[in-house]
Amino acid sequence: MDYTIVLTAAAGQGVETVETLVSKAFKEDGFFVFSDKEYMSRVRGGINSTTIRVSSKENKGYKQFADFLFLFTKQAINHSKNRIFKNTAIFGEEDFATDEYKSQFYPISFLKVSKDLGNVVFANTVAFGFISAMFQISTDIAHKAITEHFKNPEIAQKNIIACNEGYKLFKENAYKNITLEVEKIKKGNYALLSGSQAVAFGALSANAKFLSFYPMSPSTDVAIFLAHQMDKFDIVVEQFEDEIAAVNAAIGAWFGGVRSFVTTSGGGYALMEEGVSLAAMSETPLVIHLAQRPAPATGLPTRTSQSDLNLVLYSSHGDFPRAIFSPINLEDAFFIVQKAFDIADKYQCVSYILTDQFFMSMMYNVDTSHLKFIEPKSYIIQTFNDYKRYELTSSGVSKRGVPGFGDGIIVANGNEHDEYGDITEDEDLTKLMLEKRMKKLNGIKDEAIAPIYIGPEKYKNLIVCYGSLYETTKEAYEQIDNSDTGLLVYSQLYPLNDKGFEYLSKAQNIIFVEQNFSSQFAQLIFREYGIKANKLINKYTGREFFVEELKKLLQDSLEGK
Amino acid sequence: MSTLNEFEPKRPHSFDVSWCPGCGNFPLREALALAFKKLDLKPTDIAIVSGIGQAAKIVHYINTHGFHTLHGRAIPIATALKVANPQLVVIAEGGDGDMYSEGGNHFLHGIRRNSDITVIIHNNQIYGLTKGQGSPTTMIGQHTTTQPFGVFEEPLNAIALAITLNASFVARGYVGNKEHTADLIVQAIKHKGFSIVELFQPCVSFNKINTYQWYSEHTYIMQNHDPKDKMLALQKSFEDDPLPLGVFYVNEKNAFEENLLAYKIDKTPLYKRDTQVDKIKRFISDNF
Numbered sequence: 015m016d017y018t019i020v021l022t023a024a025a026g027q028g029v030e031t032v033e034t035l036v037s038k039a040f041k042e043d044g045f046f047v048f049s050d051k052e053y054m055s056r057v058r059g060g061i062n063s064t065t066i067r068v069s070s071k072e073n074k075g076y077k078q079f080a081d082f083l084f085l086f087t088k089q090a091i092n093h094s095k096n097r098i099f100k101n102t103a104i105f106g107e108e109d110f111a112t113d114e115y116k117s118q119f120y121p122i123s124f125l126k127v128s129k130d131l132g133n134v135v136f137a138n139t140v141a142f143g144f145i146s147a148m149f150q151i152s153t154d155i156a157h158k159a160i161t162e163h164f165k166n167p168e169i170a171q172k173n174i175i176a177c178n179e180g181y182k183l184f185k186e187n188a189y190k191n192i193t194l195e196v197e198k199i200k201k202g203n204y205a206l207l208s209g210s211q212a213v214a215f216g217a218l219s220a221n222a223k224f225l226s227f228y229p230m231s232p233s234t235d236v237a238i239f240l241a242h243q244m245d246k247f248d249i250v251v252e253q254f255e256d257e258i259a260a261v262n263a264a265i266g267a268w269f270g271g272v273r274s275f276v277t278t279s280g281g282g283y284a285l286m287e288e289g290v291s292l293a294a295m296s297e298t299p300l301v302i303h304l305a306q307r308p309a310p311a312t313g314l315p316t317r318t319s320q321s322d323l324n325l326v327l328y329s330s331h332g333d334f335p336r337a338i339f340s341p342i343n344l345e346d347a348f349f350i351v352q353k354a355f356d357i358a359d360k361y362q363c364v365s366y367i368l369t370d371q372f373f374m375s376m377m378y379n380v381d382t383s384h385l386k387f388i389e390p391k392s393y394i395i396q397t398f399n400d401y402k403r404y405e406l407t408s409s410g411v412s413k414r415g416v417p418g419f420g421d422g423i424i425v426a427n428g429n430e431h432d433e434y435g436d437i438t439e440d441e442d443l444t445k446l447m448l449e450k451r452m453k454k455l456n457g458i459k460d461e462a463i464a465p466i467y468i469g470p471e472k473y474k475n476l477i478v479c480y481g482s483l484y485e486t487t488k489e490a491y492e493q494i495d496n497s498d499t500g501l502l503v504y505s506q507l508y509p510l511n512d513k514g515f516e517y518l519s520k521a522q523n524i525i526f527v528e529q530n531f532s533s534q535f536a537q538l539i540f541r542e543y544g545i546k547a548n549k550l551i552n553k554y555t556g557r558e559f560f561v562e563e564l565k566k567l568l569q570d571s572l573e574g575k
Numbered sequence: 576m577s578t579l580n581e582f583e584p585k586r587p588h589s590f591d592v593s594w595c596p597g598c599g600n601f602p603l604r605e606a607l608a609l610a611f612k613k614l615d616l617k618p619t620d621i622a623i624v625s626g627i628g629q630a631a632k633i634v635h636y637i638n639t640h641g642f643h644t645l646h647g648r649a650i651p652i653a654t655a656l657k658v659a660n661p662q663l664v665v666i667a668e669g670g671d672g673d674m675y676s677e678g679g680n681h682f683l684h685g686i687r688r689n690s691d692i693t694v695i696i697h698n699n700q701i702y703g704l705t706k707g708q709g710s711p712t713t714m715i716g717q718h719t720t721t722q723p724f725g726v727f728e729e730p731l732n733a734i735a736l737a738i739t740l741n742a743s744f745v746a747r748g749y750v751g752n753k754e755h756t757a758d759l760i761v762q763a764i765k766h767k768g769f770s771i772v773e774l775f776q777p778c779v780s781f782n783k784i785n786t787y788q789w790y791s792e793h794t795y796i797m798q799n800h801d802p803k804d805k806m807l808a809l810q811k812s813f814e815d816d817p818l819p820l821g822v823f824y825v826n827e828k829n830a831f832e833e834n835l836l837a838y839k840i841d842k843t844p845l846y847k848r849d850t851q852v853d854k855i856k857r858f859i860s861d862n863f
Contacts, residue, residue, distance in 0.1 A: 205863035206863050215855060218855050219852055221850035223659075223845045223846075224845070246854075246858065248837050248841075248848050250845070252688075254684070255681065258648065258681075259651040262644070263651040263654060266642075266651060266653060266654065266656045267845075269652065270657075270845075270846055271846030288645060289648070387852050387856075390850045416846060417622040417660065418620070418660050418844075423584075424640045424641070424642075425634060425635070425641045425642075425643075426642040427643045428644050432587065432588050434588065434589075436586055436589050
């Protein structure tokens with residue numbers, strides 16, 4: 015079973031309620047559910063859509079064509095035109111129908127029914143009841159989803175009534191002819207999580223105890239979620255006056271021995287660059303979560319992109335080591351975030367976690383038995399008399415003490431310094447200290463995560479992608495003739511694990527898929543290995559590639575079109 | 576002859592002090608060490624986070640923990656350090672350019688956040704390290720390297736600004752009076768909350784107007800001032816010749832750390848707390 019539902023509405027209509035309720039109920043009833051949304055940067059008006067994919071196996075790709083399209087406003091049909099194919103059943107108020115789609119349109123009065131219930135906002139819950147009925151979900155499960163979502167019992171009760179109206183609408187009308195072949199997924203330890211929650215839980219699991227941030231879409235959900243956990247876990251979430259303060263606060267917390275991080279987007283990160291260079295020079299660990307969106311400047315605040323790789327790769331003044339990660343799915347985010355903390359702590363360097371709006375908004379059943387937990391190591395030592403914060407060592411890593419733990423005096427410095435941390439302009443020492451810092455890159459590279467390879471042992475073509483494009487690209491790849499084609503997926507973008515070089519050098523035709531204009535990762539591969547991409551597939555409209563769309567592009571590319 | 580004693584650093588490069596002979600930073604450092612002694616603090620009890628400038632170099636010339644950071648950024652770093660380990664005495668230090676210009680936003684919001692740190696502003700009314708440009712507190716009409724025809728911008732009145740923001744503790748001193756300065760620092764450190772101590776200190780090389788003699792002639796120590804009286808404090812802060820010294824305003828309120836749920840019950844410093852992986856696993860399986 016594999017159905018795609020698209021809900022299209024105006025901002026402020028509350029369609030996210032349907033998404034939440036439907037996802038909860040589907041999960042509870044034993045379906046695999048994946049959802050994501052695209053939305054405008056406005057609080058009211060405009061048209062947004064949510065895609066919910068319900069399957070009997072772990073389908074995590076972003077599908078274009080809807081089996082069922084629900085319209086909540088007249089303009090919605092035009093907005094979601096590209097989601098309609100010949101088998102799409104379209105539901106909406108009678109006057110939403112257009113001549114073009116008349117034959118596949120099912121008039122339904124969500125709005126009228128909700129008005130009768132006293133408030134148009136109930137349209138969402140009516141739709142939820144309708145969808146639940148369609149998928150033969152018991153009313154018990156549907157009601158449970160409602161009571162969990164609406165904490166206020168009175169409001170919950172009203173929504174239960176609205177939900178029941180939805181069931182009635184389905185059963186009493188012509189739609190009941192739509193009988194679905196309902197098949198559930200094998201029971202597992204599933205948790206319904208979003209991308210922002212996966213990043214947040216990864217950080218909590220890594221023993222992060224301090225998050226400083228300034229709000230910026232699409233990164234803020236991580237902070238919102240963790241702020242709500244302050245009463246349950248040892249974490250301080252503080253909204254600072256600007257990104258400059260936020261990044262410096264994160265550095266201050268690490269200096270004090272507390273694992274901390276910032277969550278931001280490209281523009282916010284641009285302001286943090288100065289602080290990043292302080293972390294680098296003072297060898298204070300730092301972890302940055304950057305959820306990408308189209309830029310420059312304000313760009314498209316609520317859209318998706320992979321165009322900040324170059325930003326984090328080349329940002330900040332001076333030469334210094336860094337590690338860049340980009341989780342490929344939610345399970346991976348748990349692990350990657352912990353890894354980013356471990357690398358930052360161990361090598362006293364800057365670690366980046368690159369996600370994007372599509373990744374942040376993504377939600378699906380995560381099989382918790384697949385979640386990896388790294389035991390957070392403490393790299394902090396108890397200091398002693400005559401402690402040298404920047405002792406020269408063969409690995410470049412000096413033992414890190416923190417103020418107040420031990421008898422040593424800690425002097426950290428953003429100026430070039432001697433082993434004790436005092437300012438120096440000595441020529442020999444300047445050279446030694448820079449070399450010491452850069453040496454750490456060797457250790458970071460030795461621990462770099464190898465890319466995943468999927469495909470035959472011998473291949474002519476190799477498709478390369480990274481981060482959030484993984485699931486969609488994998489699904490597209492599985493649907494094309496791939497007997498002579500492999501797929502290489504990176505979750506660590508810098509430094510590179512050279513296992514990837516072996517795969518790249520075996521291919522005759524390398525195709526990079528990226529959500530940016532200039533194929534930034536392909537450029538990095540060329541810089542590192544001198545290997546040039548043969549074909550580039552890019553999307554830079556702020557919208558994520560669909561499986562069907564990418565399948566066609568890959569096919570064309572492989573056929574030399 | 577230095578009287579720093581245990582606060583005299585003994586590291587190889589800490590002897591090479593780059594302040595000019597006669598610099599106001601010397602008596603300021605003496606007063607700071609004296610305050611630490613009065614409070615019976617050990618060097619390892621204290622962490623000074625400094626910005627950039629001649630003032631900010633203090634972390635190399637005094638024996639405490641130190642973090643010499645970026646221009647203007649000492650306050651957010653010090654704030655988070657205090658959260659990581661509330662048992663430390665945390666001081667943020669910098670000059671007038673550092674704290675009021677580059678770090679102006681952090682100064683404003685630091686006051687609002689009210690972290691239990693002491694902020695010491697070395698105010699010499701000029702840029703020293705970069706050799707004599709006008710600062711936010713340079714007086715109108717003063718000729719500088721970059722304002723050769725005279726400064727026309729209104730000088731920043733940080734004392735008045737802090738009082739209007741309901742700052743927790745606002746004081747001003749003049750380093751020519753070591754005992755009084757040390758006493759202000761003692762009170763500031765003891766005070767729970769964001770404690771501002773602005774200290775006048777002459778720059779002997781680049782500010783030929785605001786000299787030791789000028790400060791002696793143009794300042795006075797407030798007597799019988801009630802620092803709980805906000806309107807009186809504000810009135811005092813607008814006096815500009817002579818300039819009042821002392822504690823202008825004290826406003827007892829919860830410090831930032833006290834507002835944090837992480838410290839409501841458990842007082843163990845965050846840096847000593849372990850991961851909560853088991854709790855996380857349970858939380859996910861129960862709620863998601």
